[in-house]
Amino acid sequence: MMGKTIGLLLIAFALCQLSRGERDWWENGNFYQIYPRSFKDSNGDGIGDLIGILEKLDYVKDIGMNGVWLSPIFQSPMADFGYDISDYTKVQPEYGTSEDLLALIDKAHSLGLHLILDFVPNHTSDEHEWFQRSIANDSYYRDFYIWHDGVINATTGKRQPPSNWISQFRYSAWEWNEQRQQYYLHQFGVKQPDLNYRNPNVVEEMNNVLRYWLARGIDGFRIDAVPFLFEADIDPATGTYPDEPVIADTSSCPDPDDWCHLNHIYTNSLPEIFNIVYQWRKVVDEWKREHNTDTKVLLTEAYTSFENLMRMYGDGVHNGSHIPFNFEMMAELNNKSTASDYDYYVRHWLDNMPAGVYANWVLGNHDNPRLASRFGAQRADLMNIFLQTLPGIAVTYNGEEYGLEDGYVSWEESVDPQACNADPSTYLKYSRDPERTPFLWDNTKNAGFSTADRTWLPVGQSYETNNIEAQYAADNSHLKIFKTLTKLRKSEPAFTDGDYKSAVGDGWLAYARKASSGSPHIVIVNIGDSKVTLNFNELFDNISANLEVVTSSLQSGLANGQSVDASAFEAQPYNGYVLRVKSEE
Template sequence: MRVLTVAGVFAVVLSLSSASQWWENGNYYQIYPRSFRDSDGDGIGDLNGVTEKLQYLKDIGITAAWLSPIFKSPMVDFGYDIADFYQIHPEYGTMEDFERMIARAKEIGIKIILDFVPNHSSDKSEWFIKSVNGDPQYKDYYIWHNGRINQQTGEREAPSNWNSEFRYSAWEWNEIRQQYYLHQFAIGQPDLNYRNPAVVNEMKNVMRFWLAKGVSGFRIDAVPYLFEVDLDRYNEYPDEPLSNDSDCPGPDDHCYTQHIYTQDQQETYDMVYQWRELVDEFHAEHGGDQRFLMTEAYTSFENIMKYYGDGIRNGSQVPFNFDFLTSINNASKATEYVEHIEKWMNAMPAGVSANWVLGNHDNKRVASRFGVQRIDLINILLQTLPGLAVTYNGEELGMTDVYISWEDTVDPNACNSDPQHYYDRSRDPARTPYQWDASPMAGFTYADHTWLPVSADYKTNNALQQLRAPQSHLQIFKTLVRLRQEPSFRTGELKIKALDDDVIIYSRQAEGSDLYVIVLNLGSTAKTLELTKQFSLGAEAEVITSSLQSRYINGETVKTSEFVADANVGTVLVALN
């Protein structure tokens, strides 16, 4: 990779070796199985439903699908609390259903990636139950502590002031064992002890088991939480310093302290490097395509870069880039977008791929965060930047958040709040059933109920309607995915700049290939641009695709000296030579 700046334009030259891997420049699609497609009429999505819809993913150009957890679980956190890492959750189907899904995916050429949740198990796990009862093999599988004695009251209390992500103390007293255990998420999600080699080996065996079943890799959940500070260095677990965050609601919230003892410990990166070695070893032993890791880490930019590797050992191929989730919103200026793109492209180690994540099951939907009028613009941005694009199911349709009442709320993060504040914390609005067609329950199920309410707009906003329409969010998405296979988008140079607070303009071009120019107007008014001042365009260019509300249509020839960038519209142009 070569980085240069010319005339105020940030440019990156990308090159792929002749031995490029299947995952490079791919399109990755997150399936939330519980809400994707219900095949058996219980109102809950399942594996056979996923299998049924794999051809749809193939048709819209998806490279690989990663599934949120499908393992046996009491569903306290809807699959992120795993009771058995080796079994399929009965509501989702059987192992035979899973194997059928893998076979179908292989048949049509889509890779399957599983959600791997290594930080914690369910408190209903056999491992945890045996640990509670002092079984020698499992005694130290979790983080246990006697607690400390309050010098003023004489009462036993939690070992430290650590709070969970879901509010309140991260320590829970267990009457049977007469100790506290650590849970950095829900009480029903006790943290595994990665300072115990038996736990490390067990979780590696979990990975090997599913690799042998035919999955192509893993998306690894909540990586920064794997290790806590080493108790051997202290007489007790130390309190974390207060954050003094004026936006933090109160002392029960996770934001109340700085998590210097519970997140981003140095051992975490070594663990990821070990997992990369494992999948590489599996590939070397079993052949086929390279196995693949994605890591989820809401952490500092510098820490995210460490997940790529340390210059000696490789880490995950895709440390999720959450900059557009955490740092960009509907009020952000064009300069801020460009700064975040430049930052990532400049900081990447040599020989790795960029990635862009604009939505997932833990955040409000893209159309709700950025505005429905910008959904095509945002998808154009996602699909025309270098590297990998990650799409959460439904974003290709412009699905929006669904209002979920306090009574219907099931997300533990929201349920730990109250009727006045729950909605801001709730992840339910982005997890509602996928809108397949205009039939009852949006074609998600033939049942008369669903585990979360279906959006009220499903009759006018659904996949079938958009597939049949000559122009729709989905048709634009499909055009963009096909476009990414062009040499200029696979290996081409990126030159990008902000013209003002509203307009982003950039080009992609590989040597000897077409010059593409992308114009994004984030503003509320149209602007006339002289594109020839920015790039070596001829007098005319062809519109490849543009937002639904654009004045231009696909295939139209436009004058580059007076191109009109409509409000909230993105456009992809190709030079006519």
């Protein structure tokens, strides 16, 4: 018997949302992240823009999305490609105009899509008016940022930074400003000074940024780098900031200039961050109530502890993030992970999230290698099947719906500051350029992304036969599989309302999704390199012998609608499957 050779783990979750009646637009939704610089260039300058996105918005609707999140488009010197904002109320000219953004909002709404902006509140550009006025000691803006005189080195007699804090982009997080004769804090690039959230005027100014865009029809915000919003305050006994301890095992990060060399107990995930998130939730909830609009959602980015992610939802008194991005799988799963690892991270979130909220699943974004590169191209469909068939909200990074892999970007072509702060021998360890290369629309020049002779990043891969146009034309493709999955999530009660019951074996994970109505479905992901034969009647109760294939990996050899044997189903290596339980005939 299979039970003698394969350890099974069975668990079912009653999802809290089952009794909540009709869902809001974002609940159980599909969110699509667009990296604007690389999506579609409409004017031939080699850089993607808002009109390019507008021109392709029908595609986004066609692949089954509910919400569209744009990576930063605000005015910026582009030292960190939009994460250094010089004006939160203006569009970066190379992306277009405010009128273009309003047209994009209108187009999205006409298609039933909701548009979400990237909100970068931890820091501004050093070219922002607030920072320039802070440098000049303007009375209102003087304390908008973190400033300090520094300390005198007892040995050398020279002035030095007030603490050993390190930037995410390497080296000291303190930079001397000659005009003000003080150091300012920058937890990211030198041109990205940190705002001071202990100043209530900063808090209110950022609240007003949200209100400004809500008034123009934006449907929500993805909030960047939440754990960095607060740092330890000055120690009154010493008049300076406390040094952070070096990590216990420096062999994992031996370079003292690297962010990972320190344990960030004074600069990351301080308790105060949650109250700011709760305040922002209050702003968007009040807007919905006062203006009788659709729900305005908050999506929060926080690479932090699991306990902190749960607190992002709320504290039992205050509501927090609608979607605190679940990065557990993205951070912990790789092409060496076991099927038990996959199941663990599903159950871990579902079993621990507060009542009355929705789970969410994020497998990729603009800061991490693409799914097909991270897990292997042969698992591209498997990973999308996994993402789209879990209970809750799915987030897809543009390109991963059709199996796009990382593009190659040479040292000479690199533009990511994390890479440029390294060297030719190590830059690929730090670079985020490969996952940001242009979208492959067709087989024309630059894959249809741009007519320019040079694009901001090279296309970086072959596109002549693998592109969106070709995948639409094919009898079957990664893209068509993805579209089947998104349709399934919207139409089948098993995926809109169903519970999750799993069985794990050596290299494979199977789970049943079943609701009070509609047909039960079974999902199998065989992440291993060996074929397995599964008897679903042993794994799950009350499974009919009649199963049919809804969709499966491109290389599975099975046709949609094909009948399969529930008692002896063969799952091929690196393949994912969605099977529907047919009624007894």
